[in-house]
Amino acid sequence: xLATYPGQRVHEEDLVERARNGDAEALVQLLEPLxxxxxxxxxxxxxxxWLAEDAVQEAAVKAWRHARRxxxxxxxxxxxxxxxxxxxxxxxxxxxxxVIRQAEPGRQVAAPDSxxxxxxxxxxxxxxxxxxxxxxVVLTFYLDLPLEEVAAVVGISVGAARSRLYRGLAxxxxxxxxEPIR
Amino acid sequence: MTDLTPYRAGVQRALxxxxxxxxxxxxxIRAAVLDAPARQRRPGPALAAVAAVLLAALAVGTVVWGxxxxxxxxxxxxAPPPFAAPGPLTAPAAQVAWVVGGVEAAGIxxxxxxxxxxxxxxxxxxxxxxxDGKTVVAIDGADxxxxxxxxxxxxxxxxxxxxxxxxxxxxxxGRYLALLTTDVPEHVQLLDxxxxxxxxxxxxxxxxxRYHGFITFHPDAGYPELFVISHVASGPQLIVLGYVHGNLxxxxxxxxxxxxxxxxxxxxxxxxxxxxxxxxxxxxxxQLSLVDTQRLTAAxxxxxxxxxxxxxxxxSPDGTKLYLHDIFSETVTVVDLESRKVGDPVKITxxxxxxxxxxxxxxxxxxxxxxxxxxxxxxxxxxxxxxxPNGLVVMSTRSMTPxxxxxxxxxxxxxxxxxxxxxxxxxxxxxxAILADRRAPVEANVSAGGFLSAxxx
Numbered sequence: 001x002l003a004t005y006p007g008q009r010v011h012e013e014d015l016v017e018r019a020r021n022g023d024a025e026a027l028v029q030l031l032e033p034l035x036x037x038x039x040x041x042x043x044x045x046x047x048x049x050w051l052a053e054d055a056v057q058e059a060a061v062k063a064w065r066h067a068r069r070x071x072x073x074x075x076x077x078x079x080x081x082x083x084x085x086x087x088x089x090x091x092x093x094x095x096x097x098x099v100i101r102q103a104e105p106g107r108q109v110a111a112p113d114s115x116x117x118x119x120x121x122x123x124x125x126x127x128x129x130x131x132x133x134x135x136x137v138v139l140t141f142y143l144d145l146p147l148e149e150v151a152a153v154v155g156i157s158v159g160a161a162r163s164r165l166y167r168g169l170a171x172x173x174x175x176x177x178x179e180p181i182r
Numbered sequence: 183m184t185d186l187t188p189y190r191a192g193v194q195r196a197l198x199x200x201x202x203x204x205x206x207x208x209x210x211i212r213a214a215v216l217d218a219p220a221r222q223r224r225p226g227p228a229l230a231a232v233a234a235v236l237l238a239a240l241a242v243g244t245v246v247w248g249x250x251x252x253x254x255x256x257x258x259x260x261a262p263p264p265f266a267a268p269g270p271l272t273a274p275a276a277q278v279a280w281v282v283g284g285v286e287a288a289g290i291x292x293x294x295x296x297x298x299x300x301x302x303x304x305x306x307x308x309x310x311x312x313x314d315g316k317t318v319v320a321i322d323g324a325d326x327x328x329x330x331x332x333x334x335x336x337x338x339x340x341x342x343x344x345x346x347x348x349x350x351x352x353x354x355x356g357r358y359l360a361l362l363t364t365d366v367p368e369h370v371q372l373l374d375x376x377x378x379x380x381x382x383x384x385x386x387x388x389x390x391x392r393y394h395g396f397i398t399f400h401p402d403a404g405y406p407e408l409f410v411i412s413h414v415a416s417g418p419q420l421i422v423l424g425y426v427h428g429n430l431x432x433x434x435x436x437x438x439x440x441x442x443x444x445x446x447x448x449x450x451x452x453x454x455x456x457x458x459x460x461x462x463x464x465x466x467x468x469q470l471s472l473v474d475t476q477r478l479t480a481a482x483x484x485x486x487x488x489x490x491x492x493x494x495x496x497x498s499p500d501g502t503k504l505y506l507h508d509i510f511s512e513t514v515t516v517v518d519l520e521s522r523k524v525g526d527p528v529k530i531t532x533x534x535x536x537x538x539x540x541x542x543x544x545x546x547x548x549x550x551x552x553x554x555x556x557x558x559x560x561x562x563x564x565x566x567x568x569x570x571p572n573g574l575v576v577m578s579t580r581s582m583t584p585x586x587x588x589x590x591x592x593x594x595x596x597x598x599x600x601x602x603x604x605x606x607x608x609x610x611x612x613x614x615a616i617l618a619d620r621r622a623p624v625e626a627n628v629s630a631g632g633f634l635s636a637x638x639x
Binding site: 058065142 | 190192199201204210216459477
């Protein structure tokens, strides 16, 4: 991850400025270290690693098209993850994606292992959450992002992000067999 | 305050089950950004006004579909659904084996009775039988003749292209036969077998070199695409064509980073369960390429083949596994096509009860290797039928151990499995033997050098 110590921070700011001015190589240097978290996020939202790869690539192209929107001295990670999340939401709206999702129950029947079935149930429940709740859960628990950055990716306040996260968890609780969230 | 640790663990476990690392993704991001046309940048205000005028003009104009309008694409507008294995083929015609002897092929039913014969030049490595098992074609002189596989009756005659036929493939519903010609530039011709006519003819660009190509259909009839890999021996080019209502249209094309495969060296392919990744095996190098037909990229797996043509590839019908049978080391290597991992070679170990019968098991004569005519696997993917110099080994794909050795002591060179999996046809010392469960082999009175099948090994 970029921007972990002062020297790198300067380097990232320089790259951001160059990317804003149309330097594709600078943008690539900013995005390449984010490939892994972006792919995790997309897999967490789409539950399909190959489709997630496509989503991240498409998001990279969109980031290039909208590089001028990158704010000077801002962190690239929440900005790019937000683009990835939007790309995943667009993909889920397409008709063929629902075809893929409908195929999943059949695969469960073929794999009767109880742990597999439990994780599949949880994925289905995740897929059924509203987009912002699902995004908050995946960012928090699968990417281990702090709530401030979750809020930046979702585009809401920290308080609202906490609210989305807890509402999502409340809907997942029956599957996780946990105590109520207070 | 609620302890969220268990939630974290549960979510991570659920998502880790579907997560597969993508080590090539940084380089794919680089390619996607650097290949994106500069015009894709958001225009400034002045440019936006000009663009708006141009877009308005475009909106009222006529869109001409043509080669010039096509461009490389990393991601298709729509992606195919997952591919489901076809399952057993129960039509009577799909149980009839077609064996080749010289310039004639004979249809033999499971009882050993000859149902018909057809004349034709049956060269190696072409697909002469439809995937549903109901149709066989003969390419002879100026004609391509279409026959009913159940009786040998002539159904239609279509003019053969003047140029040579380099590769051929049936559409999944058996209606179309696609031919890749050997002229320059090479053409793809789509023959409508139901109507007995040429439906479409498309010249491929950039074919200035000597022909060496490969053609195959997407196995889902509801997803009408076919794939051409040209310039296999030099710089492989992937071309994706659509064929809605028999009209060939170029959808996308790209050079793909794929190791060249020597000439001649026919490729063997199979669509993976995701419906978009084409597994392509090169007999010469032993390289397995996993070609993403949507993104036009390829990943490669070294299968560990020691010498050219030693591995005989057998794909599981559901597109999840590749079995590489090596008769020289008596092994089968399993490739998991989903995780892209190559297992250690599994020795074909013979149970003690069979060991005495197999004293002469090892290959003693020199063999050059070759390409099998068929994909000898049961329709449900549970059994491999391995032709060995000293018998036919039936191997369970679940345990990867032999369950039976048939035709012991006889040299088996090729095996074809009937559409429903109930009968196994084997070429033994140049003659045909028909095997069925709990029944003595039936030997047909025909000389045979190979099978006509939907997919070669």
